[in-house]
Amino acid sequence: MGDPVRVGLIGVGGMGSEHLRCLLLLRELAQVVAVADVDPAARERAMAKVGPGLSAYEDYRALLGRDDIEAVFISVPEYAHKEVALAAFSAGKDVFLEKPMATNLRDTDEIILAAEQSGRLLQIGLVYRYSRFFRGMKELLKVRGEIPRILMMWCKEHRVSFPPKRWYHFQETTGGAIVEKDCHHFDIFNWMMECRAKRVCAFGGRSVLVPGGDYLSRWPGLEPQLIDYGDNVDHAEIILEYENGSLAHLSLCLCLRPTDHSLGFPLEIGAIGYNGRTMLSDVSQGWIKFKGGHTALEETHDMRDRSDAEANAHAGGMQEHVEFLRCVRTRERPYADGIVGRESMLPAFAAEKSIKEGRIVHIEEILDEGLLPRQPYREPPMPG
Numbered sequence: 001m002g003d004p005v006r007v008g009l010i011g012v013g014g015m016g017s018e019h020l021r022c023l024l025l026l027r028e029l030a031q032v033v034a035v036a037d038v039d040p041a042a043r044e045r046a047m048a049k050v051g052p053g054l055s056a057y058e059d060y061r062a063l064l065g066r067d068d069i070e071a072v073f074i075s076v077p078e079y080a081h082k083e084v085a086l087a088a089f090s091a092g093k094d095v096f097l098e099k100p101m102a103t104n105l106r107d108t109d110e111i112i113l114a115a116e117q118s119g120r121l122l123q124i125g126l127v128y129r130y131s132r133f134f135r136g137m138k139e140l141l142k143v144r145g146e147i148p149r150i151l152m153m154w155c156k157e158h159r160v161s162f163p164p165k166r167w168y169h170f171q172e173t174t175g176g177a178i179v180e181k182d183c184h185h186f187d188i189f190n191w192m193m194e195c196r197a198k199r200v201c202a203f204g205g206r207s208v209l210v211p212g213g214d215y216l217s218r219w220p221g222l223e224p225q226l227i228d229y230g231d232n233v234d235h236a237e238i239i240l241e242y243e244n245g246s247l248a249h250l251s252l253c254l255c256l257r258p259t260d261h262s263l264g265f266p267l268e269i270g271a272i273g274y275n276g277r278t279m280l281s282d283v284s285q286g287w288i289k290f291k292g293g294h295t296a297l298e299e300t301h302d303m304r305d306r307s308d309a310e311a312n313a314h315a316g317g318m319q320e321h322v323e324f325l326r327c328v329r330t331r332e333r334p335y336a337d338g339i340v341g342r343e344s345m346l347p348a349f350a351a352e353k354s355i356k357e358g359r360i361v362h363i364e365e366i367l368d369e370g371l372l373p374r375q376p377y378r379e380p381p382m383p384g
């Protein structure tokens with residue numbers, strides 16, 4: 001498939017380090033040439049991992065100025081995504097951009113337009129799109145016909161808080177916790193239901209991670225820290241109506257105690273079909289179960305992915321790199337492109353607005369804030 005792609009990483013904190021680790025396991029596909037991060041400690045950690053030969057810059061523009069770098073992974077916080085992504089497209093780089101694409105729709109659309117105008121690739125870090133687990137779910141639902149038409153779907157993510165880094169906890173720097181976190185889950189709803197969200201009703205608040213609170217974060221690799229600041233919701237309930245009349249529900253809790261690690265943080269995703277068949281799944285354990293409906297057959301599918309487990313990565317964490325690097329060489333459009341990324345965020349923007357304004361929000365209203373018309377739902381072919 002040609003020479004390894006010469007890659008630069010911008011932002012090598014938590015997620016950037018994950019990208020670096022995966023890329024170093026894919027040496028026949030990628031050569032990590034340089035990193036950029038404003039934090040010297042992050043640069044030093046990257047240098048220690050890669051060894052001599054890696055350039056490390058404080059200013060990402062120095063990295064982008066290098067003609068030998070073909071593609072960049074952008075893993076700075078989302079408040080800086082637009083600035084860095086636009087500069088990367090101007091410098092002629094293909095871009096892997098972490099989710100959420102931006103903190104608001106206008107910036108999201110500027111990123112999509114800049115990608116189109118530059119003719120460079122844009123892949124969004126919607127990692128589940130690349131997982132054996134969710135691709136398998138899609139196959140079971142649609143191709144095998146377990147639930148060809150979904151009546152209702154739900155997602156329950158109950159977990160510890162975001163990392164104890166200030167930017168993660170404010171609406172201004174994230175677009176809101178629902179934007180930051182749940183674009184992943186809204187993308188799964190869109191993808192499995194093959195439809196666009198129409199309107200959203202949400203409730204939520206910040207009740208535990210508050211001044212005077214006692215929430216002590218014990219994030220792996222960081223000193224224990226009290227999180228008693230921020231204005232993002234720490235719990236929310238969100239109901240969505242889709243254009244085809246199907247419904248979805250998302251329950252988010254971001255304030256389980258770190259000692260509740262023993263719960264295993266199930267990310268429960270379920271669906272009920274018009275045919276009455278029910279699906280329940282837990283990506284953290286790697287199983288998808290079907291029960292009832294048109295057949296009495298109860299089935300459990302083991303959907304664990306050895307390549308993710310070996311890399312200790314998120315579900316899809318290895319494959320998203322493999323496919324991005326392949327797209328750089330073949331010039332195919334990435335599976336999780338800017339439009340998929342944008343659709344994953346529209347329900348999140350609507351949910352944040354619904355909580356603030358205490359009313360049902362139509363996606364149409366959110367579109368007023370953007371630059372692009374909404375495209376009809378399209379089902380991109382699943383990469384081979």
Ligand SMILES: NC(=O)c1ccc[n+]([C@@H]2O[C@H](COP(=O)([O-])OP(=O)(O)OC[C@H]3O[C@@H](n4cnc5c(N)ncnc54)[C@H](O)[C@@H]3O)[C@@H](O)[C@H]2O)c1
Pocket residue numbers: 010011012013014015016036037038039042058060075076077078080098099100125126127165180314
């Ligand atoms: N796909 C996923 O599942 C997933 C998981 C975690 C995080 N993320 C996303 O990755 C992004 C980063 O999250 P994180 O947890 O790594 O945050 P982080 O704070 O751990 O790391 C961000 C890094 O960017 C650096 N940085 C900030 N501004 C910069 C700039 N202008 N130039 C260069 N470096 C800069 C910081 O110094 C830091 O090292 C976020 O958008 C987050 O939503 C995605």
